[in-house]
Amino acid sequence: MNTSGAASPPEWTTAELMAVELARLLRNDDVAVMGTASALPQVACGLARATHAPDLWFVAGGTCGVNPHLAPTVASCCDEDLLRSDTVLPLGDVVLLEGRGDVFTVFFAGGLQIDSHGNCNLVAVGDRERPALRGPGTVGLPFLSRVGRVLIYSMSHTRRTFVERVDFLGGPGFLDGPESWATAGLTGGGPAAVVTPLCTMDFDPTSLRMRLRSVHPGVEVEQVVAATGFELVMPDVVVQTQGPRSEELAVVRRLDPSGVLKGR
Amino acid sequence: MDKVLSLDDAIERLVPDGVAVLAVGGMHLHNNPMALVREMVRQDRHVARLLTSPCGALNADLLVAAGLVGEIETSYVGFEHLGLAPAFRRAVEAGVVRVLECDEAYITHGLTAGAGGLPFVALPEGLEAADVWKANAESYRLVTDPFTGKQVLAGAPLIPDVALLHAAAADAAGNAVIAGAHFVDRAMALAAKTVIVQVERVVPTEEISRHAVGTTIPGFLVHGVVEAPGGCHPTASHGHYGADEEHLRRYLSMAATAEGAISYLEEFVRGVNERDYLLALRRPAGDRSGQ
Numbered sequence: 110m111n112t113s114g115a116a117s118p119p120e121w122t123t124a125e126l127m128a129v130e131l132a133r134l135l136r137n138d139d140v141a142v143m144g145t146a147s148a149l150p151q152v153a154c155g156l157a158r159a160t161h162a163p164d165l166w167f168v169a170g171g172t173c174g175v176n177p178h179l180a181p182t183v184a185s186c187c188d189e190d191l192l193r194s195d196t197v198l199p200l201g202d203v204v205l206l207e208g209r210g211d212v213f214t215v216f217f218a219g220g221l222q223i224d225s226h227g228n229c230n231l232v233a234v235g236d237r238e239r240p241a242l243r244g245p246g247t248v249g250l251p252f253l254s255r256v257g258r259v260l261i262y263s264m265s266h267t268r269r270t271f272v273e274r275v276d277f278l279g280g281p282g283f284l285d286g287p288e289s290w291a292t293a294g295l296t297g298g299g300p301a302a303v304v305t306p307l308c309t310m311d312f313d314p315t316s317l318r319m320r321l322r323s324v325h326p327g328v329e330v331e332q333v334v335a336a337t338g339f340e341l342v343m344p345d346v347v348v349q350t351q352g353p354r355s356e357e358l359a360v361v362r363r364l365d366p367s368g369v370l371k372g373r
Numbered sequence: 374m375d376k377v378l379s380l381d382d383a384i385e386r387l388v389p390d391g392v393a394v395l396a397v398g399g400m401h402l403h404n405n406p407m408a409l410v411r412e413m414v415r416q417d418r419h420v421a422r423l424l425t426s427p428c429g430a431l432n433a434d435l436l437v438a439a440g441l442v443g444e445i446e447t448s449y450v451g452f453e454h455l456g457l458a459p460a461f462r463r464a465v466e467a468g469v470v471r472v473l474e475c476d477e478a479y480i481t482h483g484l485t486a487g488a489g490g491l492p493f494v495a496l497p498e499g500l501e502a503a504d505v506w507k508a509n510a511e512s513y514r515l516v517t518d519p520f521t522g523k524q525v526l527a528g529a530p531l532i533p534d535v536a537l538l539h540a541a542a543a544d545a546a547g548n549a550v551i552a553g554a555h556f557v558d559r560a561m562a563l564a565a566k567t568v569i570v571q572v573e574r575v576v577p578t579e580e581i582s583r584h585a586v587g588t589t590i591p592g593f594l595v596h597g598v599v600e601a602p603g604g605c606h607p608t609a610s611h612g613h614y615g616a617d618e619e620h621l622r623r624y625l626s627m628a629a630t631a632e633g634a635i636s637y638l639e640e641f642v643r644g645v646n647e648r649d650y651l652l653a654l655r656r657p658a659g660d661r662s663g664q
Binding site for chain 1: 451461472497508556560612
């Protein structure tokens with residue numbers, strides 16, 4: 110592994126590593142959209158623009174600032190600070206463009222439950238009408254069916270979060286697998302990657318099930334397996350996630366000087 | 374016509390007890406019309422169906438905590454990075470409040486349908502892959518697209534009987550300027566039968582006219598204007614002050630139990646008028662306007 114310029118583990122937090130890891134998944138021609146509590150993907154987009162993807166666009170749903178300037182990063186997607194942006198759209202326009210389907214190429218998502226096929230649930234654990242845990246609600250997650258790549262992130266990697274099948278399907282991933290995915294004929298590309306405090310995962314192209322890609326520095330594969338409530342597809346070789354390089358870390362901290370990410 | 378009303382008059386005259394559909398504006402912890410919401414609690418106004426923006430917060434949770442809400446039509450009630458909505462969560466888990474499960478697209482476009490007299494609104498293909506419509510047959514139906522013959526989702530128009538909204542300023546005729554993000558507050562004003570706007574300041578029409586392009590709610594849609602400086606507290610008022618997270622955390626901690634929620638309502642809502650509430654609580658540190 111090329112470790113030149115890599116900062117050593119004590120120098121960064123898990124959330125900072127996750128922002129860097131999400132940034133690496135972004136491309137120069139992407140137009141990304143994100144919603145509730147999205148400080149992490151906002152910093153990832155800001156970092157991507159400052160490094161390998163200067164032409165990337167990103168929209169912070171809620172206020173709908175386009176390329177918000179961050180520095181400082183704010184915790185709420187509706188904070189008026191996000192109006193310090195290159196331009197701002199009305200929320201209704203962003204909802205229209207999410208529906209149009211060919212504008213946004215990346216949608217950041219998450220959930221109280223995330224399942225083996227990348228479906229997300231923010232509505233309820235247990236029966237929706239008398240839930241064991243009532244979540245807040247699904248907001249824009251049904252649009253996951255229409256965007257190019259879904260990038261899932263979660264600050265929690267436990268068996269309660271990563272389950273075989275979501276109790277309520279609010280954000281479509283690969284549904285029940287290859288057959289139902291093919292039948293549904295959705296226009297989106299489906300989930301592309303999942304970043305958690307323990308690891309980065311992608312999806313096996315045949316089974317459309319979540320597959321371990323890399324474990325973060327200091328994390329063992331067994332830890333990931335034990336924290337995941339379904340059988341992860343294992344690649345031939347599990348690599349280690351490259352830690353943040355010092356240049357990446359410098360940008361993250363410039364964008365988030367008050368440490369919103371660290372506080373998570 | 375002078376539409377300026379005192380806070381108690383506005384709720385007493387314009388919101389019937391048991392109002393069929395009440396919409397509350399603002400999104401997440403921003404621009405929640407909390408002065409109007411607190412007065413709803415003081416006057417014990419029941420709400421048959423509460424409609425939120427794509428993301429409701431304290432505006433919904435406080436009414437639920439007060440036991441005033443029968444059912445809630447929403448795509449999210451929560452406190453974003455601060456946590457789940459305690460009263461909403463408790464009431465739904467106990468089966469006391471029914472949720473009409475929605476998504477952001479339907480709430481946004483459904484209000485447009487309500488505003489425009491559209492009999493229903495067709496929703497983008499692909500949304501049917503989520504379980505939302507299956508859980509809410511009152512708001513969503515699968516229909517045949519008359520042009521392509523495909524099965525697509527349709528949503529019923531959203532028409533609030535009353536909308537409670539916040540704006541930065543309005544004149545006495547009800548022309549209102551929203552500072553910062555509009556969220557779906559304009560759509561709520563366009564769709565609702567009765568609109569009450571709480572504002573940081575009531576200003577002369579000449580002042581509104583200088584910002585005519587940004588005068589986002591025309592007075593002819595507005596029935597009541599309430600001057601409520603600081604009235605979004607503890608949520609943010611764009612252009613004026615940020616959210617008071619310390620107080621919000623206090624709410625979350627108290628409302629974590631049913632008894633605590635009652636204590637909160639007694640201490641900060643039922644037992645005090647708006648002026649005393651703000652005198653006791655408003656922290657200048659969270660103020661962005663330098664007032």
